[in-house]
Every structure is written in C-alpha cells, then in structure tokens.
Amino acid sequence: MFNIVKKMPKALWIVVLAHGVTDLSAGALLVALPFLKAKFALSYAEVSAIALMQNFTSSVSQPLFGYFSDRSPRPWLMPVGCLLSGVAMVASLLAPHYYLTLLFTAITGLGMAAFHPEAAKTANRLSGKAKGKGVSLFAVGGNGGFAIGSLLLATLLYSNVSTGVLFYILPYALLGIPLIQMTRNLPRPEVKQVGSLKTLRASINWPLLSLLGMVLSRSTVAAGISTFVPLYYVSYLHGSEMYASSLLTVYLATSALGTLFGGAMSDRFGSKRVMLYSILPISILLYLFPIVGDVGAFVVLSCASILLSATFTSSLVLAQKMMPNNVGMASGLTIGLSVGLGAMGVLALGKVADIWGMPVIFTILACLPVVGFVLTLFVEEPEEETVSLVVQVSK
Incomplete structure (x- = not known):
C-alpha cells in the first residue's frame, strides 16, 4: 500500500489536500440541511431544493469548466473554486432569507464545479506514468473531505459560539497560499494539448x-x-x-x-x-x-x-x-x-x-x-x- 504513495511530487499532494478542502462543502451540506430547515421553518420540498441546487450546479456545469480548461490551462480555477465553495457555504448558513440561501448554495456548487476538472487534469499530469495511483490519491482526498465536512460543520454549528460557523473558512484560508504558489509554479506541459x-x-x-x-x-x-x-x-x-x-x-x-x-x-x-x-x-x-x-x-x-x-x-x-x-x-x-x-x-x-x-x-x-x-x-x-x-x- 505504501508503494502507492511513494515518489509522488509535492504539487500533487497540494492538489489532493485542495480536493479534500473543496469537498468539505459537499459533506457539510448533510449537516446544514436540518439546521436550515429549523432556521427558516422549511418544508421537506424546500429542503430538497437546497440539496438539489448544490448537486445540480456542481454536476451540470463541470463539463463546461472542463471544456474551457482544455481550450487553455486555467490553474487559477483551483484556488478560486476552492475558496468560493467555502465562502459561499458559510454565506448560505448566515443568509437572512431562504432565497439567498438558495443563491449561495448554487454558488457553492459552481465553486466546486470550477475546481474539479482543472484539478483532476493537473493530478493526471503530475502523476506521470503512474496515472492510476495519482488519480486514486486525488479521489481519496475528495472522499476524506466529504467525510470530514459533516463532522466539522456539526461541531461548529452546535458549539454554543454564535460566530463559530465562521471558523469553517479556516481550512480554506490555510491552504490558499500554498495552493496559489503551486499553481504559479506548475511546469508547462511537455506536449501542448489544446x-x-x-x-x-x-x-x-x-x-x-x-x-x-x-x-x-x-x-x-x-x-x-x-x-x-x-x-x-x-x-x-x-x-x-x-x-x-x-x-x-x-x-x-x-x-x-x-x-x-x-x-x-x-x-x-x-x-x-x-x-x-x-x-x-x-x-x-x-x-x-x-x-x-x-x-x-x-x-x-x-x-x-x-x-x-x-x-x-x-x-x-x-x-x-x-x-x-x-x-x-x-x-x-x-x-x-x-x-x-x-x-x-x-x-x-x-x-x-x-x-x-x-x-x-x-x-x-x-x-x-x-x-x-x-x-x-x-x-x-x-x-x-x-x-x-x-x-x-x-x-
């Protein structure tokens, strides 16, 4: 098992961590739904609309982001998409009205959609010939983020601290600088793929x-x-x-x-x-x-x-x-x-x-x-x- 993670470049590990942080919002949504239902006295249909909004915007728009990424590499989509998903998730929890929550939830999904195609393509390139190993590490990062996201948000929401939910931004802020530096230092592809x-x-x-x-x-x-x-x-x-x-x-x-x-x-x-x-x-x-x-x-x-x-x-x-x-x-x-x-x-x-x-x-x-x-x-x-x-x- 240890052979799977040997000799993988540092940049790939940053992409893996960024995938985990981005997917915190996917897991956090599971905990956010009961909180929002109680906050706005929502029906089950209205709660389902929130979940559908994030899933729809994140899934349907991903091929579009992927197309533009293929037209011209846009590594800046990784830090922007990652940060946008975290900030919009917090905004959806603090929004004073249900329809604002729907809007911010949609933005959360767009942030996740912007991140994934460019990040998956970067993981593929950084993995060299061991693409299966590199892509599997990338996927594990997302799995971990999804699992941790619900636990993190539950801890913050029920911590008896009125502004506790703001600490949800902390992982995004900590990863932001190394992620931006990594995107600036990414090597150019040996073969230009347009x-x-x-x-x-x-x-x-x-x-x-x-x-x-x-x-x-x-x-x-x-x-x-x-x-x-x-x-x-x-x-x-x-x-x-x-x-x-x-x-x-x-x-x-x-x-x-x-x-x-x-x-x-x-x-x-x-x-x-x-x-x-x-x-x-x-x-x-x-x-x-x-x-x-x-x-x-x-x-x-x-x-x-x-x-x-x-x-x-x-x-x-x-x-x-x-x-x-x-x-x-x-x-x-x-x-x-x-x-x-x-x-x-x-x-x-x-x-x-x-x-x-x-x-x-x-x-x-x-x-x-x-x-x-x-x-x-x-x-x-x-x-x-x-x-x-x-x-x-x-x-």
Missing part, C-alpha cells in the same frame, strides 16, 4: 458513451446505497439508528481503500479489466444484503464499497485516456455530470419505494451492476502509444 470542439467531437464514440453509461449505473448504485441503507433499517425495519449510522460509516470509510486499490490495479492491469472484474460482483453482494443478517451486512457493504470505489478510479483514468486532448472535459463528465445524474436517479428510486416498497430498491440496485458490466464490454482502452499519437496529431 482541446477544441473538433477534438471533442473526435473523442465522442460508442466506447466512450458506453463508459459514461457504466459510470451512470455505478453512480446510481453508490448514491442509492448511501440514501436507502439508513432508511431501510430505521424506517422499514424499525431498527437502531446507531446501527444504521455505523453501517453507513463503514461503507464510506472502506471506499478509500477501494479507491487506492483501483488506481494501483489500473496501472498494472489496465482500467477496463479492473472495471470488468469489480462491477459484476457488486450485483451478487447487493442481492445478498437484505438476507445476510446484522454482521453479514457490514461485510457485504464493505466489499461493495471497495469494488464501487475501484470502478470509480478506473473509469476516471480511462476517460482521460480516451479524451487525451480534452482531459478536463473527461473529468467533468465522469466526476460531475454522470455522477450528478446518478444522484438524480435516487429520486426515481424513491418514487419506486413509495409505490412498491423498500425491498424492491435493493433488487433494482442489484440489477444495475449487470447493466454496467455489459456496457463495459463495449469500452475500448487505448494504448499509451495511441494516446500520445492522438495528442501529437492534434497539434
């Missing part, structure tokens, strides 16, 4: 669309587990809230292991092979989940989390390979749009649960990895020599 509509159109093909379809199915499964596992135990089985929370914690914590594992295996065996061997077993695990018992549920969810995270890292690396002149767009499509649409799929699953009951959800979630496996069969992984040739020809 993305355009022409190179983007040339990249769009059935293998790429199949990959994005796999990412969509995988993202729906991941978001579905996070959403419905607690509801299944607490609302349907009337079980312990502590047990449901523990399950979710273990599920989220083991994702870091899968992210690192997927990156290392992608470098060694290829991204497509990792996805093929990772995604299909998830179907079996989710089929077993409702029937394995209390202890077995921890084992099943841990294994599913590792495999899901492995497919995420592999799909991001592969998308960047398949779009060598539009690496920012590739990152925006996989991290942003496809993942965001997967989260939207949870809304449809909720409607299914209302009509046919909660157990049906896990049957559907168990079928989606099969769809992802079939789509992965149509993915074609380019060789490194082919990627280099495409970049040179486009100059």
